[in-house]
Amino acid sequence: MGSGELAQQRVIVALDVPDEESAIALVDRLEDVTFFKVGLELFTSTGPKILEMLKSRQKSIFLDLKFDDIPNTVAGACRSAARYGVDLLTIHATCGREALKAATEAAQVGAAQAGVKPPKLIAVTLLTSISARQLAFDLKIPLELPEYALEMALMAQESGLDGVVCSPQEVVQLRQSCGDDFLLVCPGIRPTWADKADQKRSLTPAQAIVAGANYLVIGRPITTAADPELAWKRISEDLSAIA
Numbered sequence: 582m583g584s585g586e587l588a589q590q591r592v593i594v595a596l597d598v599p600d601e602e603s604a605i606a607l608v609d610r611l612e613d614v615t616f617f618k619v620g621l622e623l624f625t626s627t628g629p630k631i632l633e634m635l636k637s638r639q640k641s642i643f644l645d646l647k648f649d650d651i652p653n654t655v656a657g658a659c660r661s662a663a664r665y666g667v668d669l670l671t672i673h674a675t676c677g678r679e680a681l682k683a684a685t686e687a688a689q690v691g692a693a694q695a696g697v698k699p700p701k702l703i704a705v706t707l708l709t710s711i712s713a714r715q716l717a718f719d720l721k722i723p724l725e726l727p728e729y730a731l732e733m734a735l736m737a738q739e740s741g742l743d744g745v746v747c748s749p750q751e752v753v754q755l756r757q758s759c760g761d762d763f764l765l766v767c768p769g770i771r772p773t774w775a776d777k778a779d780q781k782r783s784l785t786p787a788q789a790i791v792a793g794a795n796y797l798v799i800g801r802p803i804t805t806a807a808d809p810e811l812a813w814k815r816i817s818e819d820l821s822a823i824a
């Protein structure tokens with residue numbers, strides 16, 4: 582595989598910026614990046630026009646709005662979001678089984694109504710900013726963290742979702758339990774030279790790919806770097822070394 586190919590196929594750059602102008606500036610600088618994530622900050626600021634900007638540049642889109650509500654409401658949100666024709670869409674597993682099933686069906690309906698390809702619907706198992714200690718002491722979950730993440734992933738799979746968002750540290754276990762066709766999308770990715778900031782359960786890009794992640798979501802190590810193109814290049818080279 583040529584230099585940079587693995588990164589182009591498997592790395593999603595998180596556009597966590599405050600406005601359209603900053604997003605366009607980054608997308609245009611990072612011309613080798615093929616897949617971008619639009620999350621709560623940018624979508625709340627710009628609305629759907631940011632998706633049109635990315636489509637006009639032939640980019641793949643992960644719309645990360647992390648829906649978390651009652652079944653009727655998440656179903657409506659997924660129906661609406663699926664009409665945008667995005668590639669990936671998120672919901673929190675903690676919505677519960679009934680909401681996850683309703684969301685899955687609604688995403689299909691929304692996409693069919695709009696005549697677009699349905700998004701892959703993926704559930705957040707446990708945010709990568711939560712440590713084992715916080716899970717126990719703040720969230721009062723009486724399970725070991727890997728077990729909790731696995732339970733969330735299995736519920737998502739049984740509810741018909743295409744995959745989950747999980748920490749790279751849980752990928753080996755989830756891959757083993759959920760099989761090869763279940764998408765494992767991993768944020769919390771940190772090259773050795775990058776600041777961990779609020780991420781608690783991280784691995785390097787190469788470690789996450791070797792563990793079996795389908796996609797890596799990387800934001801600040803690239804987007805807040807003094808030279809984002811150089812940061813992307815370093816990550817691409819690290820990944821080429823394992824290809």
Ligand SMILES: O=C(O)c1cc(=O)[nH]c(=O)n1[C@@H]1O[C@H](COP(=O)(O)O)[C@@H](O)[C@H]1O
Pocket residue numbers: 595597618620645647671705707708709710746747768769770780798799800801802
């Ligand atoms: O759903 C997500 O994408 C997500 C889930 C999760 O558990 N942890 C997590 O960091 N994310 C997102 O992944 C991105 C990580 O960004 P950086 O920490 O800057 O690399 C952010 O946009 C988060 O919103």
